[in-house]
Amino acid sequence: MTPRWREFFGEFWVGPYRRLVPQWTWVARRAPDGPLLGYLTGAPGTASFERRRTWQHRLPLLVDLLRGRYPWNPDARRWLRRSLRLDVHPERCFGAAVKRELRARYPAHLHTNLAPEAQGQGAGKRLIEAYASALEAYGAAGIHLFCGPGPVGFYEKAGFRILARAVLPGSGAQVLVLVRALRPSGS
Numbered sequence: 001m002t003p004r005w006r007e008f009f010g011e012f013w014v015g016p017y018r019r020l021v022p023q024w025t026w027v028a029r030r031a032p033d034g035p036l037l038g039y040l041t042g043a044p045g046t047a048s049f050e051r052r053r054t055w056q057h058r059l060p061l062l063v064d065l066l067r068g069r070y071p072w073n074p075d076a077r078r079w080l081r082r083s084l085r086l087d088v089h090p091e092r093c094f095g096a097a098v099k100r101e102l103r104a105r106y107p108a109h110l111h112t113n114l115a116p117e118a119q120g121q122g123a124g125k126r127l128i129e130a131y132a133s134a135l136e137a138y139g140a141a142g143i144h145l146f147c148g149p150g151p152v153g154f155y156e157k158a159g160f161r162i163l164a165r166a167v168l169p170g171s172g173a174q175v176l177v178l179v180r181a182l183r184p185s186g187s
C-alpha cells in the first residue's frame, strides 16, 4: 500500500480504536524495538463503541474527506458510497436475528492484519489469544467478526465458527460472520 493510500486506510480502520478504546489494541513485533508487523484491534462492547464512533469519528472523517483532507482512492470512494447508503455495507447484509445474537452472546469484535512477510509464523494466533484473554478478564461473553472466505480457516483454528453467511449485493462477494464464545472470569 502506498503512503497516500495508507493515510485514509489507517484513519478509517484504526483511528477510532486509537482514539476511543486505545487499551484494546495489540501489535506484533519480532523484537520490542523492531518494526511493526501487524495489529489486532477491537472493542469489548460493539454497540456502545459504534455509537461513539459515529459521532466522534465517522462524522468528522466524512467532513475531512469532503474537504479534501485525504486523497480520493477506491477505499475512500467505497466508504463514502456506503455511508450515503448508495451501496450496502457488508455488516448490513445480515438480518435482525443475527444482530440480536451478536449483541447478546458475542458483544466484542476485532480486526486484525499482518504484513505479508509476517504471516504464517504464529503471530496472528498470538494476537487473538492475547485479545481473548483480556476479554475474559474483562468479563465479555464472546467475540464476533466479519470477513470474506480467505481467512476463515485461520479463525476456525483459533476457535471461531461460522454463524452466518451472506452475499454482498452488487459485487456477489461472500461475507461471513464468525463467532467465538469466551469464558469470562467468574463464570
Ligand SMILES: CC(C)(COP(=O)(O)OP(=O)(O)OC[C@H]1O[C@@H](n2cnc3c(N)ncnc32)[C@H](O)[C@@H]1OP(=O)(O)O)[C@@H](O)C(=O)NCCC(=O)NCCS
Pocket (backbone or CB within 6 Å): 111, 112, 113, 114, 115, 118, 119, 120, 121, 122, 123, 124, 125, 126, 145, 146, 147, 148, 150, 151, 152, 153, 154, 157
Ligand atoms: C489472517 C491472518 C491474521 C492470520 O495470521 P497468521 O499469523 O498468518 O496466522 P498464524 O501463523 O498464527 O496461523 C495459525 C494457524 O492458522 C493457519 N492459517 C493461517 N492462515 C490461514 C488461512 N488463510 N486459511 C487456513 N488456515 C490458516 C495456520 O496454518 C496455523 O495453523 P496451525 O496452528 O495448525 O499451524 C494473517 O495471515 C493476515 O493478516 N492476513 C491478511 C489480512 C487478513 O486476512 N486479515 C483478516 C481480515 S478479517
